[in-house]
Amino acid sequence: MRRGIYLVEEVDFRPMNSRRPLEYLTWLTRYKKEDEDLDAPELTEGLSIRSREIDLVGAFYAVGITGHPQFRAVTLWDCHGGWDGGWRQMMNIYDGVDDRLFLSDIDDLRFSAFSRPLGAVRGSPALADITAEGYAAPFYLYESARVRPGAALDYLDAVREERAPILADHGHRPIGLYEVLFCDTEVVTIWGVSLDAHLAMQRAGDAALGLDDEVEPDHRLPAWRKRARDFLDGPWRETLLAPFPGSRLSPAGRSSAD
Template sequence: MRRGIYLVEEVDFRPMNSRRPLEYLTWLTGYKRQDEERDAPELTEGLSIRSRDIDLVGAFYAVGITGHPQFRAVTLWDCHGGWDGGWRQMMDIYDGVDARLFLSDIDDLRFSAFSRPLGAVHGSPALADLVAEGYAAPFYLFESAQVRPGAALDYLDAVRAERAPVLADHGHRPVGLYEVLFCDTEVVTVWGMTLDDHLALQRSRDAALGLDDEVEADGRLLDWSRRAREFLAGPWRETLLAPFPGSRLSPLARTAPPARF
């Protein structure tokens, strides 16, 4: 089985206009639903590459109160077929630098966008399998961590073996364990959970710190923080994502507002 190749993109909107993330996510989920019936990829004027193999699995509104810049959207893409599938199709649009590459229906809507290619590691579920299962969560935990050069795979092995069982006891399900490709210092993990599970985990950690005597403490949460520092070499942050209606990982996957073209 070939390695799963994915893409995460973080999009900022400035000046601070709360309608822009809505317009962007509505537009994006709308046109990708149309791509589900395509038989072959196509480079179109104004919409760039259209392909069912470049699958918008997750479209999220970033929960700003958890540490994201406001306002931000995050998208998670599955390159079906890996390197030789969706990834090749995305790269093909740069072959010859076709003029259509520079045209977009959403010009001036986004302020900036930061894309990172992701490679799945052992223990990371295939996003296509989660979609086929119909899995969706009300919230997703998004982790980005800077690790020592060359330590990405070791860190993710430790996450799979040591952290995932602890989070599972708190209702958190792994959605993706990823090495950020074309560098050797960054990892991304994604977990699905309910709001109640998110709150319960925070209180269990507080209790382990001696800051909450009304719930049961889980000292393993603090043990993991100490263990993680063996691999980390820079910023580590977890933030929350709310799935946008119309994306595959949303409980409201088919109730998105109609797209406007």
């Protein structure tokens, strides 16, 4: 089985206008929904590439109170067929740098966008399998971490073997364990979670630190944070994402055809 290749993009909006993320996510989910009927990829004037093999799996509004800049949208894409499939199609639009590459219906809506290509590692579920199952969560835990040069795979192995069972006990399901490609210092992990599970885990962690005497502590939570420092070499952050209706990973966005 070939490696899963994905893409995560973070989009910022300026000036601080809360309607811009709404307009962007509404446009994007409708636009990609139309691609499901395409038989072959095509480059369309004003819209860039259209392809059902470049699949918008997740469109999210960043929960600003968990540490995101306000306002921000995050999208997660599945390159069906890996390097020779959706990734090749995205790269093809740069062959000759066609004028249509620079035309977009959403010019001036976004302030900035930062894309990171992701490679699935051992034990990472296939996004196509998750969406085929019909799984969707009300929130997603989004981890972005800088690791020591060359330590990405070791860190993700530790996450799979040591951290994932802890999170599973607290109602978190792994959506993806990813090495950020074309560099050797970044990883991304994504987990589905309910609000109740999120809150319960925070309290169990507080209790393990002696800061909450009303719930049972889970001392594995702070122990993992200490263990993670064996691999980390810079910023580490976890934030929450709320799925936008119309994306595959949104409970409110799934249709009977999905």
